[in-house]
Amino acid sequence: MPDEPNANATSAAFHHFFPPDVRRTAVAPLDGRERTPRHPRKDAHINPSTHRPHVLASDRSTRSNYGAGLLRFTQYCDSLHLPEVDRMPASEALIASFSASAAGNISSSALNNWLGGLHFWHTVNGAVWNGSDMLRHVRRGLTKLVPLSSKRAKRPPVTLEAMIALRHGLDMSNALDAAVWAVACIAFWCCCRLGELIIPSPNTFAALKHVTRTALPLVIHALADTTQFSTFHIPWTKTTGVDGADISITARNHLTCPLAAIKHHVASNASLPSSAPLFAFELADGGWSPLTRTWFLARCNAVWVTAGYPNMPGHAFRIGGATELLLQGVSPDIVATQGRWKSQAFLDYWRQIESILPLFIASSSHSSQPVHLQSAMDSFRRKHSLITSS
Numbered sequence: 001m002p003d004e005p006n007a008n009a010t011s012a013a014f015h016h017f018f019p020p021d022v023r024r025t026a027v028a029p030l031d032g033r034e035r036t037p038r039h040p041r042k043d044a045h046i047n048p049s050t051h052r053p054h055v056l057a058s059d060r061s062t063r064s065n066y067g068a069g070l071l072r073f074t075q076y077c078d079s080l081h082l083p084e085v086d087r088m089p090a091s092e093a094l095i096a097s098f099s100a101s102a103a104g105n106i107s108s109s110a111l112n113n114w115l116g117g118l119h120f121w122h123t124v125n126g127a128v129w130n131g132s133d134m135l136r137h138v139r140r141g142l143t144k145l146v147p148l149s150s151k152r153a154k155r156p157p158v159t160l161e162a163m164i165a166l167r168h169g170l171d172m173s174n175a176l177d178a179a180v181w182a183v184a185c186i187a188f189w190c191c192c193r194l195g196e197l198i199i200p201s202p203n204t205f206a207a208l209k210h211v212t213r214t215a216l217p218l219v220i221h222a223l224a225d226t227t228q229f230s231t232f233h234i235p236w237t238k239t240t241g242v243d244g245a246d247i248s249i250t251a252r253n254h255l256t257c258p259l260a261a262i263k264h265h266v267a268s269n270a271s272l273p274s275s276a277p278l279f280a281f282e283l284a285d286g287g288w289s290p291l292t293r294t295w296f297l298a299r300c301n302a303v304w305v306t307a308g309y310p311n312m313p314g315h316a317f318r319i320g321g322a323t324e325l326l327l328q329g330v331s332p333d334i335v336a337t338q339g340r341w342k343s344q345a346f347l348d349y350w351r352q353i354e355s356i357l358p359l360f361i362a363s364s365s366h367s368s369q370p371v372h373l374q375s376a377m378d379s380f381r382r383k384h385s386l387i388t389s390s
Contacts, residue, residue, distance in 0.1 A: 070118065159320055191338050194297075196237055213272055
């Protein structure tokens with residue numbers, strides 16, 4: 001794994017990327033300003049065609065990374081001098097040969113994204129998708145030829161200790177840090193994807209997809225044992241689409257309590273309009289700015305690297321929260337429900353984190369926790385007739 005940047009470099013990069021003047025103008029793209037598509041890079045050149053005008057990748061489909069698949073497929077067809085009529089619907093032989101041409105150069109997940117974009121392109125144009133037996137065999141072969149350079153080393157998830165370090169490194173009197181802390185606690189304890197809470201960039205906010213402050217005020221409920229909890233609705237998720245989902249927030253008697261964190265954020269950013277993103281924050285000049293994924297991760301990692309932790313990716317919150325709940329003895333069924341996983345997908349998560357479980361087990365003050373966890377996981381697997389890989 002490459003060396004992590006030092007604390008000073010990470011801090012400088014954050015403040016360079018997110019200086020005060022950017023904070024003051026961050027909401028400007030939300031006023032409906034038209035975005036102009038950029039011309040492709042040299043390595044992204046395709047033959048000009050009225051069928052392929054220059055458009056934003058995010059406007060081509062529901063997933064901006066689908067654009068990569070369309071680009072590479074078009075480049076492949078250009079190299080074969082295929083006429084447009086042979087490109088859609090693409091024959092099974094063409095799809096398979098396109099996939100095989102990438103063998104040894106990309107990962108299987110990258111190919112899945114490419115083919116996902118190509119499949120979606122056919123769907124929206126009412127064309128038949130011919131991916132079948134031949135393609136399945138090619139995909140299996142590609143998996144065996146994935147280059148080592150495409151395999152990412154596993155990074156540790158966000159731990160409870162890292163969350164505490166983050167809290168100590170943030171300034172809770174700062175509106176931005178209050179928003180960052182609220183997102184961090186909810187992403188961790190509620191096992192959320194960051195895309196369900198914050199937006200990718202300032203000019204991609206969409207009220208129909210991203211949660212706004214109309215979710216406020218939070219209604220606080222209390223159980224018989226005085227435990228407090230609340231929920232808010234997000235309008236869209238990766239798995240449910242426009243049906244959205246309810247995020248359940250349970251108070252915890254701990255510094256990292258997610259309910260306390262979001263209540264503090266709401267109080268610290270009280271003057272924002274109801275149409276603003278839920279985790280937007282106030283600016284010194286009286287305006288406001290949406291919290292983006294890039295700014296959120298830059299702020300978190302600036303704190304962590306200073307405290308001696310490695311840079312963490314956004315998905316590390318979801319992984320870490322699920323792991324911490326399991327290690328605290330929470331039933332796998334409850335954790336799966338909290339994170340809105342289907343059983344098989346949740347089992348895949350266990351496979352991914354097995355290599356880092358000893359880090360948590362070694363730090364656990366309760367020696368019975370590992371035994372309880374293994375028993376609970378085995379019970380969960382038997383209940384759902386799941387078989388793990390060796």
